[in-house]
Every structure is written in structure tokens, then in C-alpha cells.
Amino acid sequence: MPNQPIAAAIRGRLLSFLRAPAGPGDLDSVRCIDDGLLLVGADGRIAAVGPWAELRGCVPDGVTVDDHGGKLVLPGFIDTHIHFPQTQVIASYGAQLLDWLDKYTFIEEQKFADPAHAAANAGFFLDELLRNGTTTAVVYGSVHPQSVDALFAEAEARGAGLIAGKVMMDRHAPPALTDTAETGYRDSKDLIARWHGRGRQRYAVTPRFAITSTEAQLEAAGALLREHPGVHMQTHLSENLDEIAEVRRLFPGARDYTDVYDRFGLLGPTSLFGHCIHLSEAELARLSESGSVAVFCPTSNLFIGSGLFDLATLSKPQRPVRTAIATDVGGGTSYSMLRTAAEAYKVLQLQGQNLPALAAFHWMTRGNAEALGMADEIGSLEPGRWADLVVLDPHATPAMRHRMMTVAGDLEEELFIQVTLGDDRSVAATYLRGRNSHLRQQVA
Ligand code: GUN
Ligand code: ZN
Numbered sequence: 001m002p003n004q005p006i007a008a009a010i011r012g013r014l015l016s017f018l019r020a021p022a023g024p025g026d027l028d029s030v031r032c033i034d035d036g037l038l039l040v041g042a043d044g045r046i047a048a049v050g051p052w053a054e055l056r057g058c059v060p061d062g063v064t065v066d067d068h069g070g071k072l073v074l075p076g077f078i079d080t081h082i083h084f085p086q087t088q089v090i091a092s093y094g095a096q097l098l099d100w101l102d103k104y105t106f107i108e109e110q111k112f113a114d115p116a117h118a119a120a121n122a123g124f125f126l127d128e129l130l131r132n133g134t135t136t137a138v139v140y141g142s143v144h145p146q147s148v149d150a151l152f153a154e155a156e157a158r159g160a161g162l163i164a165g166k167v168m169m170d171r172h173a174p175p176a177l178t179d180t181a182e183t184g185y186r187d188s189k190d191l192i193a194r195w196h197g198r199g200r201q202r203y204a205v206t207p208r209f210a211i212t213s214t215e216a217q218l219e220a221a222g223a224l225l226r227e228h229p230g231v232h233m234q235t236h237l238s239e240n241l242d243e244i245a246e247v248r249r250l251f252p253g254a255r256d257y258t259d260v261y262d263r264f265g266l267l268g269p270t271s272l273f274g275h276c277i278h279l280s281e282a283e284l285a286r287l288s289e290s291g292s293v294a295v296f297c298p299t300s301n302l303f304i305g306s307g308l309f310d311l312a313t314l315s316k317p318q319r320p321v322r323t324a325i326a327t328d329v330g331g332g333t334s335y336s337m338l339r340t341a342a343e344a345y346k347v348l349q350l351q352g353q354n355l356p357a358l359a360a361f362h363w364m365t366r367g368n369a370e371a372l373g374m375a376d377e378i379g380s381l382e383p384g385r386w387a388d389l390v391v392l393d394p395h396a397t398p399a400m401r402h403r404m405m406t407v408a409g410d411l412e413e414e415l416f417i418q419v420t421l422g423d424d425r426s427v428a429a430t431y432l433r434g435r436n437s438h439l440r441q442q443v444a
Contacts, residue, residue: 002047002058002383008040008434009059011052012068012391016075016381017358017366024356024412031381032411037065038073040387044159044433049381066436068391071428072418074361075379076135076388077337078368079327081234081274081295084125084151084164085109085118085142086330096305097240098211100331109167110176112142118150126154130438132335133390133427136369136378138234138272138326139164140206143177145187152195159432161200161386163232163372166191168205168221169212181216185224192228200386204232204272210247210260222265232270232372235261237294238283239275240306258283267292270373274328275300276314276321277307288319293371297328298343304331309344312353324371325363337364338422345419357415387434392418396426 014036021029037055041047048055059065083089085108092104112118129137139162141148148166155162168184169177179187188205196203205228207213207221225233238244238257247257254260258279261267269291276287276294287294296309314321326332327340334340341360348355369379378386394414395401400421407413418426430438 002039004041006039006060007042009063009065010038011065012071012073014073017362020362021358040434046383046385046387072392074390075365076390077133077364079134079137080324080368081326082137082329083140085112089330098242106174109142112147113144115146118147122150122154128335130430132424133430135388141166143167143179145191148191152201163202163204165204165206168207170214170217172212181220185220188224204234207235209236218264233266234272237273237276238278256283258286285319287321293322293324295324295326297326298347299333300328300331303333308347324368336423341419357412360419389431391429392426393428
């Protein structure tokens with residue numbers, strides 16, 4: 001029984017993970033309440049979760065139950081790597097990483113010097129996340145601090161929590177897109193002071209990648225982390241072979257790419273490294289030992305032609321590297337974590353590996369929350385967590401409806417269909433703090 005005022009009540013098939021599934025068939029890892037009720041307190045946090053039959057009496061007069069019937073109600077998806085200034089870079093043709101950055105990305109990101117452009121795009125960006133059921137994201141801004149101000153302001157207005165940072169880049173980019181070691185440090189510090197810990201917002205120190213930062217700037221990024229315990233760090237690591245060769249040329253004293261970051265104190269449990277495709281055993285050992293997180297961005301890795309994320313090697317039990325999964329829009333080609341998990345499955349299949357449906361859903365929710373060190377806040381349907389939810393329709397498209405006719409009560413099979421065929425059309429509704437923030441338009 002909840003012991004606080006109830007502000008919202010959501011009924012449906014409630015699905016939430018208790019731990020990481022050991023493999024296919026591990027249904028003990030998940031709690032599914034076929035006819036469940038989730039009660040939300042006035043603070044936007046989950047007050048109680050249980051069977052409808054047990055909790056229905058707790059819905060106060062004046063609170064209407066949002067009844068989602070046979071649809072699945074899950075913790076909102078978490079996207080652990082996405083670029084805010086790349087909403088108009090997505091779907092840019094025919095280039096691999098370094099050319100793609102020069103030809104498309106570094107052109108588009110310059111527009112975010114304009115606060116009006118940043119504000120308009122922040123609205124679109126949050127709309128698109130919510131339309132896809134993503135309620136928390138870890139976001140790269142542009143080099144301009146005003147882009148991150150616009151993003152956080154939009155998230156705050158909607159009750160969403162972001163982890164975001166201004167990109168630090170002081171070389172090998174157009175002059176209009178570079179800061180300096182000093183201004184990058186100062187602007188990041190000011191943003192931390194303005195936004196980190198304000199409501200739900202958190203900061204990530206964001207040196208873009210080794211190629212675009214001098215040693216002085218990486219040193220400054222390390223200083224920011226030391227001076228502000230609790231902020232995250234995000235960057236790119238070992239995505240593309242030409243990138244790796246260039247890093248070797250620029251940092252001849254470093255043992256390897258990972259060591260470039262390690263030397264400046266950038267590894268650790270709050271550090272997120274996008275891609276991690278072409279790593280040596282020594283690098284994997286160091287990432288594991290430091291508790292750093294490797295972020296798998298499958299649609300991006302396929303689209304930019306970067307390579308295949310080797311989950312089995314990363315996860316070797318004798319030196320496991322923590323992992324997360326993400327869209328990496330605009331190198332990535334979809335805002336949907338469902339599409340992302342579907343491509344992850346294929347990337348792993350190409351290597352003789354696998355991604356069971358339970359593991360995919362765990363990863364997008366509780367797994368990513370754990371990777372961010374935020375499992376006590378988001379990622380599961382438990383009292384005290386934020387009531388950030390996604391409602392998924394198992395019959396969202398004709399193909400899904402048709403395929404679902406063959407499924408007789410097998411949760412794993414239903415979830416696999418959702419991962420493989422689902423996308424933004426599957427998202428019937430998205431809630432932030434128990435408030436409906438996106439409701440799919442019903443089309444006749
Ligand atoms: N490496 C450095 N910057 C980027 C970026 O914006 N996208 C991707 N995919 N890789 C990068
Ligand atoms: Zn990226």
C-alpha cells in the first residue's frame with residue numbers, strides 16, 4: 001500500500017527486470033504482471049507496483065486510470081550515446097568516419113552557435129526521443145555551450161533527465177567549431193555549475209575524441225573530472241581503422257588509443273566510450289580494470305562501415321568490460337532503441353553470437369541504467385524510481401499483428417518480435433514522471 005498521495009495510475013502488462021538474464025529462457029530475471037497497476041506519487045516517482053486486483057482500491061477519487069489493456073508497460077528506454085546537433089546529419093550518404101565528420105558533421109554543427117537554431121532543434125530532439133520511447137539520454141552537444149543550455153532547458157521544461165555535455169575540441173576541425181584548452185575547460189565548468197544536479201539534469205565532460213583534442217585539452221578534461229566527482233565523461237574510442245592510425249600518429253608516446261585517455265585520468269566507472277570496436281587485449285584489460293563502459297552503437301557501426309562490436313570478447317568473464325547500447329544518431333540511423341537492438345542482434349549474428357530478447361530489453365532499460373550508475377533512479381518499475389515509462393503495442397503494424405497470431409503466451413517470442421519488427425510505431429505512449437508526454441496518433 002502506498003503511503004503517499006497518488007497523482008497518476010497506469011494499468012497494463014507491467015514488465016521490469018530484476019537482474020541481467022543469464023541467457024534465453026531465464027524468465028526469473030524478469031517480473032511480468034499481466035494485469036498490473038502502477039501508481040505514481042505527486043513527486044513523479046513510482047509509489048507502488050502490483051496486480052490490478054490488489055492495488056485498484058488505492059486509486060483515489062479524481063485520478064483516472066490510464067488503461068493500456070494488453071499493451072506492455074516498461075521502464076522508458078535509455079539511450080547512452082546520441083548527438084544533439086546531428087538531427088540533420090542523419091542519413092548523410094557515402095562516407096566513413098573521418099570523411100563523414102569533415103563533409104557533413106562539422107558543417108552542420110556550426111549552426112548551433114545560434115541559440116535560436118539550438119532551441120528549435122532541442123524541441124525536435126526531445127519530441128523524437130519521446131516518440132521513440134526514450135526517456136533518458138546521454139547526449140553530445142556541439143562545441144558551443146549555448147547548445148547545451150538549450151538542450152537542458154528543453155529537457156527541464158518537459159520533466160526529462162538528460163546527461164549532456166558540450167563537446168571539447170581544440171584542433172583538427174573548422175575554426176568556427178574549435179574551443180581552446182582554456183575556454184573548453186571554463187565553458188564546461190560553467191555548464192556544470194549551471195546544470196549538474198539541477199533537478200534531473202547531469203553533466204558529462206565531453207572531449208569529442210583524441211584526434212580533436214590536444215594533450216592540454218585532455219588534461220583539462222581530466223581536471224574537470226577530478227574537480228567534479230559524480231559527473232560523467234563521454235568520448236569516442238577505436239571506432240574506425242583510419243581514426244586509430246591517426247591517433248597513433250598524433251600520440252606517439254601512448255601505448256595504444258585507450259592509453260591516450262588513460263594518461264589523462266579519463267577512464268573509470270562514470271566514463272562512457274562510444275564504439276570500442278578494434279581494441280587490443282591490453283586495452284580491454286584496462287577498460288575492465290577501470291570499470292569503464294563500452295557503448296555499442298550498432299546502426300552507426302553498420303552505416304558508417306566501422307566494424308562489428310565483439311560483445312563476447314568484451315564480456316569475457318575473466319575481465320569483463322561493462323557495456324551499454326545506444327543509437328549514436330546521426331552516425332546512427334534511427335532514434336529507436338528497438339531498431340537499435342534489432343541491428344545489434346544482426347551485428348552479433350555476423351560473429352556467431354546472439355542477443356536473446358530478454359537480454360535486449362534488459363539492456364535498453366535496467367542494463368543501461370546500471371551502466372550509467374543510475375539504477376536506483378531509472379530503468380526498472382520499482383517504488384522510488386522515476387515513473388518514466390514506455391507503452392509498447394504488440395500489434396502495432398500489420399506485420400506484427402500477423403506474426404503475433406502464431407504466439408500463444410510466450411513472452412520471449414513476443415519480445416523478440418517487438419525487437420525485430422518494432423520501431424516508433426510500437427510506442428503507444430511515453431510517460432515522464434508519470435505524466436503522458438507522448439501519445440501515438442491513432443491513424444484509421
Ligand atoms: N568520432 C568523433 N566524433 C564522432 C561523431 O560525431 N560520431 C561518430 N560516430 N564518431 C565520432
Ligand atoms: Zn558518437
